[in-house]
Amino acid sequence: MFKTKLILSDRxxxxxxxxxxxxFINLSSLKIANCIxxxxxxxxxxxxxxxxxxxxxxxxxxxxxxxxxxxxxxxYGGYDTIMKTMLERAIPVQQxxxxxxxxxxxxxxxxxxxxxxTIIAYGEISDEEKEIFRKLVARNAHxxxxxxxxxxxxxxxxxxxxxxxxxxxxEASLS
Amino acid sequence: xxxxxxxxxxPRAPKSNxxxxxxxxxxxxxxxxxxxxxxxxxxxxxxxxxxxFTDMLFVFPLYADGIPVTLLNFLKTLxxxxxxxxxxxxxxxxxxxxxxxxxxxxxxxxxxxCKQNGYRFGSVLKIGSGEAILDTPFKLLVVRKxxxxxxxxxxxxxxxxxxxxxxSPKMFVKASTTYWTNYGKRNGxxxxxxxxxxxxx
Ligand SMILES: Cc1cc2nc3c(=O)[nH]c(=O)nc-3n(C[C@H](O)[C@H](O)[C@H](O)COP(=O)(O)O)c2cc1C
Numbered sequence: 001m002f003k004t005k006l007i008l009s010d011r012x013x014x015x016x017x018x019x020x021x022x023x024f025i026n027l028s029s030l031k032i033a034n035c036i037x038x039x040x041x042x043x044x045x046x047x048x049x050x051x052x053x054x055x056x057x058x059x060x061x062x063x064x065x066x067x068x069x070x071x072x073x074x075x076y077g078g079y080d081t082i083m084k085t086m087l088e089r090a091i092p093v094q095q096x097x098x099x100x101x102x103x104x105x106x107x108x109x110x111x112x113x114x115x116x117x118t119i120i121a122y123g124e125i126s127d128e129e130k131e132i133f134r135k136l137v138a139r140n141a142h143x144x145x146x147x148x149x150x151x152x153x154x155x156x157x158x159x160x161x162x163x164x165x166x167x168x169x170x171e172a173s174l175s
Numbered sequence: 176x177x178x179x180x181x182x183x184x185x186p187r188a189p190k191s192n193x194x195x196x197x198x199x200x201x202x203x204x205x206x207x208x209x210x211x212x213x214x215x216x217x218x219x220x221x222x223x224x225x226x227x228f229t230d231m232l233f234v235f236p237l238y239a240d241g242i243p244v245t246l247l248n249f250l251k252t253l254x255x256x257x258x259x260x261x262x263x264x265x266x267x268x269x270x271x272x273x274x275x276x277x278x279x280x281x282x283x284x285x286x287x288x289c290k291q292n293g294y295r296f297g298s299v300l301k302i303g304s305g306e307a308i309l310d311t312p313f314k315l316l317v318v319r320k321x322x323x324x325x326x327x328x329x330x331x332x333x334x335x336x337x338x339x340x341x342x343s344p345k346m347f348v349k350a351s352t353t354y355w356t357n358y359g360k361r362n363g364x365x366x367x368x369x370x371x372x373x374x375x376x
Contacts, residue, residue, distance in 0.1 A: 034244045037187040037236070043359045047374045060375045076284045076291075078241040081248060087239045093374050096355035098272070098348050105272040105344055105351075111372045128290075132283045139240040139280055 077132025269305025
């Protein structure tokens, strides 16, 4: 399987990515409707969403990536609308069928590379909100094939700086 | 006695399991209930109604370990358009997996919304195996729990309840495989086709 490095952001960012191996996608510039829970991607056209908008270009990239960076505003301790909409639309990468992961029931993944994920969560985030978000990502890890992950909390003001510093680390490890 | 507005936050509200759970709730509730689906276009209309009720019940599924975007967007509108008299917020959440505990993060999100916006938090019912349980003999357990849940709200004796299929995870894997295989069959899709490892190919 061909693996990629992927950055998904819920807003445009003014950062300079030198490496051609890193793909940056600004979700806010795309047309992505919300999942309607029809399960067509599991039971009608397995592996493909029935809504043919921009999301169908993104979840294959998520599946292929072994290094993944999500950048999202936080709302009520979870991802805000733009990122959450994309994550809900990504269920075609799983099968309907269920297996046990650490004794718990979860879906079987299709061809999804195990991931080293970083989540940059930004906004005015209280300690309570951070705690909820940490629990959320720990759950996501089981469902989204994260082998390892780290969460970085930052403010909107410091966001570009935080992202740039992560990207630099990625580029250093690639060269 | 109070009155309860039931809001369905499932993205497929008109055909959802949440709607069936809400129906069982209304059938077993001693106070007046009024039911609405949350749609993309009725947020303001719903916000305008809330002040007339003592309690508000959100019925919704777990989506990607959190609250579905349909509900998230409604909460954001509600935050900007709060009713003068705020009803007590209760929630009935269901998830596809066996473990009702997988709903806990979404419950925390709803509690945080209430705290940030000055709503009293009421009762919770967490349902595991919620995609399929209503079409099994275990429906009985759900009906019993929903009755108890409805009583807790109508008597303002708020509490947290949960239920799921009383089977082992291994048995659940087997049962769900049959469930989904039959689901595909109704669409003319075989188990092997459903098991494809390919994405968008
Ligand atoms: C996009 C999407 C994401 C889902 N995520 C989860 C999940 O993280 N955990 C879970 O147990 N079930 C998950 N489910 C399953 C639903 O919670 C389950 O099918 C539920 O019964 C749907 O309720 P509804 O018919 O009221 O919408 C998900 C379903 C969809 C369509």
